[in-house]
Every structure is written in structure tokens, then in C-alpha cells.
Amino acid sequence: MIPSEFVDRLEAEFGARIRERxxxxxSTEKRTAFWINPLVxxxxxxxxxxxxxxxxxxxxxxxxxxxxxxxxxxxxGRIYLLNPSSLVAVRALAPCHGEEILDLAAAxxxxxxxxxxxxxxxxxxAAVEPIRARFFRLKANLDRCGVAIARCYQDDGRRTGRKxxxxxxxxxxxxxxxSEARFRTDDPSTFSHWTPRKTKEVxxxxxxxxxxxxxxxxSGGVLVYCTCSLSARENEGVVEWLLRRESNAHIVPIEAPxxxxxxxxxxxxxxxxxxxxxxxxxxxIEKR
Numbered sequence: 001m002i003p004s005e006f007v008d009r010l011e012a013e014f015g016a017r018i019r020e021r022x023x024x025x026x027s028t029e030k031r032t033a034f035w036i037n038p039l040v041x042x043x044x045x046x047x048x049x050x051x052x053x054x055x056x057x058x059x060x061x062x063x064x065x066x067x068x069x070x071x072x073x074x075x076x077g078r079i080y081l082l083n084p085s086s087l088v089a090v091r092a093l094a095p096c097h098g099e100e101i102l103d104l105a106a107a108x109x110x111x112x113x114x115x116x117x118x119x120x121x122x123x124x125x126a127a128v129e130p131i132r133a134r135f136f137r138l139k140a141n142l143d144r145c146g147v148a149i150a151r152c153y154q155d156d157g158r159r160t161g162r163k164x165x166x167x168x169x170x171x172x173x174x175x176x177x178x179s180e181a182r183f184r185t186d187d188p189s190t191f192s193h194w195t196p197r198k199t200k201e202v203x204x205x206x207x208x209x210x211x212x213x214x215x216x217x218x219s220g221g222v223l224v225y226c227t228c229s230l231s232a233r234e235n236e237g238v239v240e241w242l243l244r245r246e247s248n249a250h251i252v253p254i255e256a257p258x259x260x261x262x263x264x265x266x267x268x269x270x271x272x273x274x275x276x277x278x279x280x281x282x283x284x285i286e287k288r
Contacts, residue, residue, distance in 0.1 A: 002026065002183060005196055013232050018272065022230065025273040027185040032065040033084050033276065034058055038117050039146030040077040051084055051276070053257035059084075059276055077145035082110040084258070085228070085271050085280035089174060090114045092254045092284050093224040097122040099169040103150075104157040104213050105176055107134035109141035115172070116147040125150040126168070128157045158208035161215030170222050171213045175206045175238070177229035181279025199231055206238045214246055214287065222252065223285045228278050235281035236264045242285070252284040 002023065011019040036044050036056040047068070048058030060068055073079045090111050095101050097120045103112045106127035115125060127142070127150050129135040135154040142150050153160075157173075178199050183191045206227075213223050225242075227234055243249050253267035260269040263281060273279035 002185065002191060003194055006180065006183075006191070006194060009196075010230060014230075021272060022181075022279070025275070025279075026183050028275045029062040031059040031061055031276045032068060032081060034060075034068065034074070034079045035082050035087065035114065037077055037080050037113065037145055039113070039121060042073070042076070042078050044078050045071055045073050054084055054087060057082075057084060057087060080110060080113060080141075080145060082114070083278045084276065085278045086111055086174070087114060088256055088258065088260075088269075088271065088280065089172065089224055089226040089282050090118070091257060092282055093170050093172050093222065095119050095123075095170055099123045100167065101125045102160065102164075102168040102171040102213070102216055103127045104160060104171060104173045104209060104216075105129065106152070107131070107138040109138045109145075109147075111172060111174060112138070112142060112150055113145045113147055116142075116149055119149065121146075121148045123149055126160075126164075127152045128155055128160055130154065130156045158205075158212045161212035164216050166216070166218050168216050168221060169218055171217050171224070173209055173213045173223065173225050175209055175225065175227050175234075176202065177206070177227040177234050178202055178231060179228055180230040181228045181273045199233065202229075203233055203238060206234060207241055210238055210242050211245065214242060214249060214285070217287045219248075219287055221287050223287070224282065225285065226280060226282045228280055230279055230281075232264060235270075235283075236268065239265055239268065239283045239285070246287075248288045250286050250288055252286045254282060254284050256282075 051057040107129040251267040268283040271280040
């Protein structure tokens with residue numbers, strides 16, 4: 001049973017229509033999307049339907065996921081399983097070849113790989129991940145998928161800004177969150193640890209990370225903050241906290257390749273979960 005406190009908060013924040021839409025998504029079979037990785041040469045599987053607005057992204061039905069994961073193309077990095085919502089965040093960041101990029105909560109590495117491809121494997125990506133097991137999974141994924149420009153750091157991202165102030169052209173922070181958009185009614189483990197108190201604890205960590213990310217950003221640089229949580233406190237609340245704290249932080253409107261809803265801060269976006277997309281919040285912030 002989805003926690004009643006979560007359901008009540010969802011309705012209080014977004015209304016009954018969104019509440020029902022989100023709850024229905026928790027029991028909907030989700031298609032599996034994959035991205036064709038240009039960093040690894042070779043044939044790619046001729047399966048799946050193309051995703052509107054996304055280049056080289058396809059999706060298969062839920063029943064085909066296991067077979068897709070077992071394909072040689074998935075094992076050797078020619079394709080990478082990645083939800084399209086993550087690609088919206090990377091597109092908003094718009095990394096360019098030759099730039100220096102910070103991925104502040106990088107594991108398992110999907111967005112890092114897409115960024116390296118967009119940069120044509122030139123420039124540099126610093127990929128930070130504090131948890132040991134996730135750090136080694138990150139490194140393995142980057143190696144398998146042909147990423148040559150990333151250096152991985154096992155560290156708490158809340159320290160990165162102090163260590164490397166004003167260094168990076170762009171920063172991506174897909175912040176640790178309550179993962180509310182990934183709740184599944186048939187899998188109690190997806191929500192068994194959720195409590196309002198844990199949400200408050202997550203917000204404290206998110207504030208530390210976004211402050212560090214902004215400090216690490218060059219003047220004129222761009223920070224993209226995103227989460228797969230539905231909580232306004234974890235999303236707009238954290239961004240508003242940064243905007244109050246930093247007078248030179250300004251929202252840049254996002255041109256999304258898919259149909260999205262506006263966030264409560266003008267220029268930010270929300271993707272509501274459905275049979276393909278994970279729920280996602282994305283904000284793009286410029287350091288003027």
C-alpha cells in the first residue's frame with residue numbers, strides 16, 4: 001500500500017487529478033527505453049519503437065526487457081538502457097565538446113555517457129559518487145561504453161565546490177532524492193523506507209549539494225538540477241533556497257523535446273510518470 005501520507009501530500013500539492021494520474025502510473029507496466037551509443041562501434045539491434053523528440057532512443061514493451069538486457073549490444077555498451085527523462089536533463093545542460101563538466105551525483109553513469117557522446121569524447125568530465133559500490137559500478141559502465149574523457153572521484157559532492165571553486169563550464173546535479181516517481185504498487189521495497197521525516201533529511205543533503213554545485217560553476221556557467229521525486233520541497237523548494245542564497249543565480253527557461261508541465265518556478269519543468277517516462281523535475285540555472 002502506497003503510504004497515505006504521501007498520497008495526501010501529493011493531492012495537497014498538485015490536486016486530485018494529478019494524484020490519480022500519478023497513482024495510476026505506479027501500477028502501469030512500463031516500457032523499457034534504450035539509447036544507441038555512438039562511442040562504441042558496431043551493429044545495434046533492430047528492435048523497439050522510436051521515441052518522439054528523441055534522437056537514437058527506442059523503447060520495447062515490458063515483456064521484452066529481459067531479452068534486451070541479454071543482448072550482446074547491451075553487454076558491450078553499443079546500447080544503454082536509460083529512461084528518456086534522464087535525456088531531457090542532459091539536453092537541458094547542452095554540454096559542448098572541449099568543455100569541463102561536473103557530474104556531481106554520477107552513478108550509475110548513464111547521463112555521464114550521454115554527455116561524453118555529446119562532447120564527442122573531447123574535454124573533461126569529473127564524475128563524483130560517494131558510495132563505494134555505486135562508484136565502482138559507475139567506473140565499469142563508463143569503461144564499457146567507451147567514455148575516454150571522464151575521471152571518477154569517490155567523494156561527498158558537498159565538498160566539491162570548496163575544493164574546485166569556479167572551475168566548471170557546466171554542472172549536472174541529479175540529486176539523491178526520495179525517488180517517489182519510481183514507486184511501484186507491486187514492489188513494496190520501492191516505498192517501504194519512505195517517510196515524511198526522511199524527505200526532510202533528503203532536502204538537507206540536496207541543499208548542500210546544490211550549494212556545492214553552484215560554487216564549482218564558472219561565472220557564466222550553467223547548472224542543471226533534477227530529481228526523480230515528486231515533492232515540491234525537494235524540487236522547487238531546493239531551487240528557491242539557492243536563488244535566495246545566491247543573488248547571481250538565475251533560472252533559464254528549458255526547451256523540452258517532449259510534452260511537459262511547467263514547474264511552480266517559471267522556466268522549470270515537470271515530467272509526470274507514465275508508461276514510459278519516469279517522473280522528473282528539471283531546473284536550469286545560470287551563474288551570471
